[in-house]
Amino acid sequence: MSTWNPKMEFMPKEELDKLQLKLLKALVHRLYDYSPFYRERMDMGKVHPDQIRSIDDAAKLPFMQKKDLRELEPNQLFMASNRELVRYHASSGTTGRPTIVGYTQKDVDTWTESVARGIASAGVSADDILQVAYTYGLFTGGLGLHYGAERLGCTVVPASTGNSERQLDIIKRLGVTVIACTPSYLMHLGEVSKKIGLDIKNDTNLRIGILGAEPWSEGMRKRMEDGLGVKAINIYGTSELSGPLWCECIEQRGMHVWCDQTLLEVMDPDTGEILGPGEKGELVVTMLLKEAVPIIRYRTGDIATVDWEECGCGRLHPRLGRITGRVDDMLIVRGINVFPSQVEYVLMSNPELGNEFQIVLEREGALDEILVRVELKPEAFQDNVAMLESLKTRIHERLKSALMISADVELVEPGTLPRFESKAKRVVDKRKI
Amino acid sequence: MNSDLEKYRIKQLSIFSENRPGRLMDLARDMKEAKVNILGFTIAEGSGYGVVRMLVDKPEKAYEKLSAQGHVVKFTDVLAVKMEDKPGGLYDLTVLLKEAGINIEYAYGYRNSPAAVLILKVEDFDKAIDIILGSGRTLYDISHFR
Numbered sequence: 001m002s003t004w005n006p007k008m009e010f011m012p013k014e015e016l017d018k019l020q021l022k023l024l025k026a027l028v029h030r031l032y033d034y035s036p037f038y039r040e041r042m043d044m045g046k047v048h049p050d051q052i053r054s055i056d057d058a059a060k061l062p063f064m065q066k067k068d069l070r071e072l073e074p075n076q077l078f079m080a081s082n083r084e085l086v087r088y089h090a091s092s093g094t095t096g097r098p099t100i101v102g103y104t105q106k107d108v109d110t111w112t113e114s115v116a117r118g119i120a121s122a123g124v125s126a127d128d129i130l131q132v133a134y135t136y137g138l139f140t141g142g143l144g145l146h147y148g149a150e151r152l153g154c155t156v157v158p159a160s161t162g163n164s165e166r167q168l169d170i171i172k173r174l175g176v177t178v179i180a181c182t183p184s185y186l187m188h189l190g191e192v193s194k195k196i197g198l199d200i201k202n203d204t205n206l207r208i209g210i211l212g213a214e215p216w217s218e219g220m221r222k223r224m225e226d227g228l229g230v231k232a233i234n235i236y237g238t239s240e241l242s243g244p245l246w247c248e249c250i251e252q253r254g255m256h257v258w259c260d261q262t263l264l265e266v267m268d269p270d271t272g273e274i275l276g277p278g279e280k281g282e283l284v285v286t287m288l289l290k291e292a293v294p295i296i297r298y299r300t301g302d303i304a305t306v307d308w309e310e311c312g313c314g315r316l317h318p319r320l321g322r323i324t325g326r327v328d329d330m331l332i333v334r335g336i337n338v339f340p341s342q343v344e345y346v347l348m349s350n351p352e353l354g355n356e357f358q359i360v361l362e363r364e365g366a367l368d369e370i371l372v373r374v375e376l377k378p379e380a381f382q383d384n385v386a387m388l389e390s391l392k393t394r395i396h397e398r399l400k401s402a403l404m405i406s407a408d409v410e411l412v413e414p415g416t417l418p419r420f421e422s423k424a425k426r427v428v429d430k431r432k433i
Numbered sequence: 434m435n436s437d438l439e440k441y442r443i444k445q446l447s448i449f450s451e452n453r454p455g456r457l458m459d460l461a462r463d464m465k466e467a468k469v470n471i472l473g474f475t476i477a478e479g480s481g482y483g484v485v486r487m488l489v490d491k492p493e494k495a496y497e498k499l500s501a502q503g504h505v506v507k508f509t510d511v512l513a514v515k516m517e518d519k520p521g522g523l524y525d526l527t528v529l530l531k532e533a534g535i536n537i538e539y540a541y542g543y544r545n546s547p548a549a550v551l552i553l554k555v556e557d558f559d560k561a562i563d564i565i566l567g568s569g570r571t572l573y574d575i576s577h578f579r
Contacts, residue, residue, distance in 0.1 A: 376449060376505065383447030383484055383509040383554075384538075385477045392480065410481045413451050415503050 002250065004120035004152055005113065008260055013316045016259045021055050023288040024263060028052050028061065031294055035079055037072065038294065058263055058286060059274050064298045069099045069240055080104045080292040090138040091239040091337060098138070101239050102292040108147065110289045111242040114258055115148020118247035119210055121256060121313065122233040124178050126153030129205075131174075133167055133181035133189075134213065134335070136160045139404070140243025141213050141335065145180040148244075154178070161185070164192040171204050180210040182335040183220055183232070187366030190228050201229035210235050212244055213335035214368075215323050221252075236320060240298060241285055246320060251312040254319025261289050264318055265297070266306050269327045277308045282327050283320070301327045331427065333361060333368045336405045340426050343372055343407075346398045352380035352391055356417040363431040370407040372399060375414045438562045440574040442510040444492040445552070448485040449505035452478070460485060460504070467491070467498040472578060473552055475541040486541070488513075488552065490578055509554065512561060513578075515571035516542070516549040526551065526570070533564045 003009050011019070028049040031038035042048065045062040052058065069077065078085075086105050090098040103111070124130065130149040134141030142160055149156050157176060159167055168189060170176065179186060186209050193200050200206055209224060212235035221232045236255050237245035245262075246255040257264050263286040266275045275281045283302045287295040303325040308318045331338045340359055347353050354375035362369045374395070382388070392409050399407045418425075450456050457476075464471055464487075473488035489495045492508065499506040516522045523542075530537065538554040550573065555561045565572055 378505045381447075381449045381505045381507055383445075383486065383507060385479045385484055388449075388479050388482070388484070411449075411479075412482075413449060413503070413505055416451065 002120050002123045002125065004117045008258070009117055009121065009256075009315050009317070011260070011316070016316060017055065020259050020263060020288065023260070024055065024058060024286070025049070025052055027286070027288055027294070027296070031079075031296065035294065037076055038296065055263065058265065058297065061286075061297050063284070064296055066099065066240065066299075066301065069101070069293070070097060074100055074102065078102055078292055079294060085292055087143075088138070089140045089143075089239050089243065091140075099240065101242075103242075104291040107242065107290055107292050110261055111144060111245065112147040112151045114242070114245045114261055115144055115247075116151040117258065118235065118245070118249075118256065119145075119148060119154075119178075119180075119233075120152055121249035121315070122210065122247055123208060123231065123250045124149070124152060124154060124210075128154045128177045128208075129157065129174055130154040130178040130180060130210075131157040131159050131167070131171060131176045133159050133161055133179055133185060134244075139336075140237070140239045141180075144237065144243035144245075145210065149178075149180070164189055165196060168193050168196065168198055168200075171200075171206055172198065175205045177205045178208040178210065179206060179230070180235075182213050183209075183211040183216040183224070184214060184334065184363070184366045184368060186211060186224055186228070186230070186232075187220065190224070191365050201227070206230050208233060210247060212236055212247070214332045217322070234322065236323065238300060238302075240293075240300075241287055241295060242290070248319075249311065249313045249315065253311065254307050254321050256311070256315055256317045257306075257320050259317050262287055264306055264320070266304075267299075269299075269303075278305055280305045280324070299327070301330060303327065329427065331359070331361065331429070333370050333405055336403065338370070338403050338405065342402050343399065344426075346402045347372070347374050347395065349398070350391070350395060352377055353395075354414055356419065357426060358417050359427045361427070361429045361431050368431060370405065371410060372407050373410045373412050373417065375417055376411045378414055438559060440576070441512060441562050441572045442558060443488065443513050443552075443573070443575060443578065444508045445511045445554075446485075446487045446489060446492060446495055446499070447507045447509045448487070448499060450476075450483050450485050452482050457485070459502070460499070463498050463502050463504075464489070464495060467494055469495040469498070472545075473541065473543045473550065477539065486539075486552075488578060492578075510558065512553045512555065512558070512565070513573040514551045514553060514565060515573060516551050518544065518547060518549045522549070523551065526565075529564060529568050530555075530561070533560065535561050535564065 032049045041062040047060045084104045085102045087103045132145045136142030209230045209232050224232045233248045235247035246257050265284040266281040267284050269282040283300045285298045302323045304323050305321045354377050357374040360371040395409045470490040475486045477484040542551045
């Protein structure tokens with residue numbers, strides 16, 4: 001049996017429920033006593049920690065949204081001093097302002113534990129050589145997988161992203177058995193390998209892919225498993241919750257969400273009603289152990305279902321199904337969250353550009369391409385190609401620094417992009433997942 | 434600015450145009466409908482778009498028509514140098530401009546038998562006019578294009 005912490009992973013349901021409630025109570029008391037932000041929120045919501053007597057009482061607690069994390073300064077939200085913090089990560093925000101998250105040593109440990117358990121449940125062990133081809137840096141993917149795999153005892157190859165031929169060369173030469181990357185990047189590696197005459201299925205030891213940071217499908221799973229001989233495992237997480245956290249076990253029937261770290265709710269995003277088992281809705285997450293940036297009833301914006309039945313692997317921790325959509329207009333491009341409002345923010349700060357723009361997403365081979373089309377203002381036009389080119393370059397650079405992703409920019413004639421009378425539809429997503 | 438030299442500032446039309454099939458056709462149709470004759474013409478290619486440059490016989494009329502059709506159009510002042518239609522003509526002129534330190538932003542030519550016309554976009558118009566006329570060459574003035 002592939003496992004990292006069998007006591008926790010296979011804890012009976014009753015004990016899990018008891019533990020979860022105990023942790024929830026401790027959390028709300030701690031926040032009420034020590035966090036002015038949460039105390040105010042709870043007071044405003046007319047809920048006192050003493051009212052939390054069962055897990056269902058969690059529904060009385062106030063929600064937390066991405067904008068809380070974005071708009072509040074770290075000193076308003078963080079419950080750890082500089083001395084206690086050991087790391088920062090960040091994700092892109094809706095207006096170009098990144099959402100900062102901090103970690104204490106215990107936060108890193110909890111996160112690492114979650115990843116170690118998850119990949120162990122997927123069949124990874126200390127015998128494996130695991131190549132991390134997620135970006136290392138402010139993005140949580142690289143370091144999250146790195147720490148989890150190292151904790152499990154894997155030999156980690158911190159390849160980060162890019163340079164596909166070198167990635168393949170390392171996979172071959174070191175006998176890498178597991179790759180952690182976005183599903184589209186694994187598909188891309190598959191294409192590059194064909195070009196250089198490498199058969200991943202027969203010429204390498206690669207057997208498992210830990211794939212996340214963007215939505216994908218069962219169709220892609222089949223293509224990767226058949227074509228590359230790699231068991232394709234889904235992993236989910238967001239930087240607000242820590243980073244990559246939960247992944248599928250060998251059963252591949254949903255991602256185990258560890259009850260001793262997390263309280264999961266599924267909510268109707270329109271009515272706020274908590275939905276029953278198997279119903280599709282917005283994921284609302286409470287992180288029971290987080291210290292530096294506590295997360296209570298965080299509205300992830302992700303739409304999915306949760307399966308609470310016992311898994312074929314014997315674990316009783318609930319299983320999160322594939323993310324099937326978003327509550328808001330967030331896009332995921334090459335594993336990076338992109339909000340149209342960020343693009344708008346960047347474009348509107350250029351006086352040469354008009355108000356209309358369009359975001360076109362396409363999948364070139366296996367990789368997502370993002371094209372931003374924007375109208376040039378008539379009065380900004382100069383008969384000077386160098387000036388127009390430098391305007392394009394400037395927009396490209398600004399988008400890159402705001403979105404953390406490289407977007408193509410196209411200047412179009414005024415009046416040519418579609419106009420909308422009510423809600424603008426600025427995104428044209430031509431990707432077939 | 435010397436008002437005597439104003440007549441040498443030729444009103445070229447510059448049009449911002451997306452690089453997609455049919456866009457030049459649209460321009461040409463507008464010119465046809467406005468009964469505007471195109472004398473000189475070039476396209477500067479950017480990435481995904483182009484700047485169409487045209488010398489026409491009725492610049493104001495063309496401008497009006499193009500604006501009305503939603504094109505992004507602008508007048509750009511250029512010089513029109515009469516060139517002897519023989520080998521070395523362009524070389525001699527560029528030597529002259531180089532020695533005077535005049536930079537050419539862009540240029541294009543067309544044949545207007547028996548001579549040829551070189552369209553020049555420079556930064557320092559007055560100096561360029563002075564140098565070119567001073568060398569005994571002819572600059573066409575705006576009346577030539579009507």
